[in-house]
Amino acid sequence: MTFYSKKNNMFFIVRSLILALICMTILQCCDAAERFINGDRQTCDIEGEVIVVKADLNPNCYSCICKNGFVECLHKHHCSSVEGCYDLLDGKTDHCCQTCRGCFKNGIEYESGAEWTEPDDPCRVYSCKAGIITESEQHCYTPCANPLAPPPGQCCPVCHGCFVNGQKVTADRSVTTAEDPCVTCKCNGSRLTCSKQACPVLSCPFEKRVNVSSECCPHCIGKGSYFAPPKGACLIGGSIHNSGTQFSIDDDTRCLCIAGSVSCVRETCPALECPLESQMEIPGRRCKQCPVIEESRASCTYSGKTYEDGQTWNLDSCKACECKQGKVLCAMPMCPPVPSPCPANTRLEHPKGQCCPRCSEVDGICTVFGDPHYKTFDGKFFSFKGACKYQLVNDCAGRSFSIRVTNDARSTKSSSWTKTIALKMDGVKLNLGQKMRIKINGSRVSIPYSIPNLLDINKTDDSVLVTTHLGIKILWDGISFIEVTAPTAYRGRLCGLCGNFNLQTKDDFTSRRGQLLTDANLFGKSWTVGSKKMCSKIKQLDDNDNDNKQCRRKKDQRLCNRLKSSIFSACHKKVNTAMYYKSCLQDTCECPNGNCHCQSFVAYVHECNRLGIKLPDWRSSTKCHTVWDMHALATKRIN
Secondary structure, three states, X not given: OXXXXXXXXXXXXXXXXXXXXXXXXXXXXXHHHHHHHOOOOOEOOOOOOEEOOOOOXXXXXXXXXXXXXXXXXXXXXXXXXXXXXXXXXXXXXXXOOEEEOOEEEOOEEEOOOOEEEXXXXXXXXXXXXXXXXXXXXXXXXXXXXXXXXXXXXXXOOEEEOOEEOOEEOEOOEOEEEOOOOOEEEEEOOOEEEEEEOOOOOOOOOHHHEEOOOOOOOOEEOOOOEOOOOOOOOEEEOOXXXXXXXXXXXXXXXXXXXXXXXXXXXXXXXXXXXXXHHHOEOOOOOOOOEOOOOOOOOOEEEEOOEEEEOOOEEEOOOOOEEEEEOOEEEEEEEOOOOOOOOOOOOEEEEOOOOOOOOEEEEOOEEEEEEOOOEEEOOOOOEEEOOOOOEEEEEEEOOOOOOEEEEEEEXXXXXXXXXXXXXXXXXXXEEEEXXXXXXXXXXXXXXXXXXXXXXXXXXXXXXXXXXXXXXXXXXXXXXXXXXXXXXXXXXXXXXXXXOOOOOOOOOOOOOEOOOOOEOOOHHHHHHHOEEOOHHHOOOOOOOOHHHHHHHHHHHHHHHHHHHHHHOHHHHHHOOOOOOHHHHHHHHHHHHOOOOOOOHHHHHHHHHHHHHHOXXXXXXXXXXXXXXXXXXXXXXXXXXXX
16 A cells, blocks of 8 residues: 555656646746737738737637737727636636636635624635635734724624724725735724634645735736646646545645535634734744733834834835834734736826825827827827918817927929917917927917926927816927827817827717818828918929939938937837838938937837836937027037
8 A cells, every 4th residue: 555655646747747737838828819919920011900910819808909910819898807817717798708726615616805793603714715724713903902893794803983093094995014015904894803714725826926025915927727627626726636535725724626626724823913023922822923022012113213103104005003111013904916017098007195106097199290190099090281270289178288280392393391370278379389398378488487387398318398277288309290199088088180099090080070081191281270371382293303212212211210220129029110110211311400300210219118118319310409409409500
């Protein structure tokens, strides 16, 4: 029997290693598939266009569009996150969403992540994690002197008022203590309950487990599935256990495998009310204890400051502390998990003065540059060479503001460039002109300039930035580059050349009269405003003009090829250069000043900056100077 047992164990060890290798292969394949789904490699030309991908992607599950010159495919369904799950199943929504294996107990099915108690013993807590049930005793933590008895069906006493060690607890924000991050405090109707329970048993391999010092429980990174173990056996942490087998995960955890399901009982220690550095290990005892304080003190000292008993203070945006009988006790909010990556049309941000990061809706950004090329709020890319005055952006719903642009032919035969921008808002008219000439209601002003509670105008490294009380922002480089930012409150309310900001590109060519067009020139002309006196004369090209363009093509390509060089390589995998390169060639064909290629570079760099990619040396490498540089050079020559 002993020899058979060793052989049996060896068989299971070898099988576990084989399964782990197979799992790693599956995960690598999944990673490759995700890279394709995110559109890292397949390029596209028409920004915002719906793309039919020639791959094994279920069209019921994914929709693919052209974004930043690359194909990006997103789930049509709102799938729950399965990050950290190593027991994945096909979901029920057209098999589009994977789900993490749930648990069965007493004939009831529970989803992975669920917690529950039994009616006859509310202090025994059960949790389900990737098919594994963890049972533990709930230890109560009572941060008040005179708690109320536990309500029926609950385990722990209740405190009146939702503050823990100076930290406010709300219905949607739980709090933990600095002394024990496994303590969770919740508020319901001004009634506070705090408790501590054991961490769930994890199914992932040990090398996929991560411990974060500020968090109570380890968690799994990545996701995947193993091949099924032998019928009735259980697979946990890379090891296989026969049905009916009892086994230990660690000194505090005993588990049982029954017909392919794992159920564990895990012990945990009571919550302590002394700082981590004061907690002591007692020989012969499993749990740490706080030192005995012979007499209580009425004050505390922390970082050289003295606090009276009961006094609270904030250390930073996350941590608050309270002096309790000579002990400094602290607490901090428990940040909810943030999906990675953030869902479509959102981005990860950590607001100043707030503790927790979050996925927030992104503002709309419309870009204009060169011989006017436009990228709408919703991402549609087009060119329109009109040389009149046009409605760029307008609040068509609330009439709170309007932005108009005047385009000028600049002594060219077939091109036009943005000459001035006019913002009207709350009875104020702001004009942004060439070489940073700025006027308010017709009078020239210098920057920085401010109208309290209305707008601020400030200088940036290469532009001026207008920030309004409405949240509308205008970035202007004094040549022809414009960037208009609209907050999410204006979603679906805007109109003009920048589109309607409704997260769809298919209706961006909606004319002033509400007609949906397909031709960029007809769409652009429909947003003409003002009299014909505002228009510059543009001649039609003749054969000689075409010949001149051919003669200059090599020079144009040499200038524009810099966009594909190592100068901008850090961004090439995030933003496709194709549309900007094409715009560059168009702009340099009939350039009045010799630097027209720079505007495509400026637009590309700003797109990269929004994705967090910095290209600090591109101006010196391309000799594309800012207006501020040109001002400085002119002043130097005069002196």
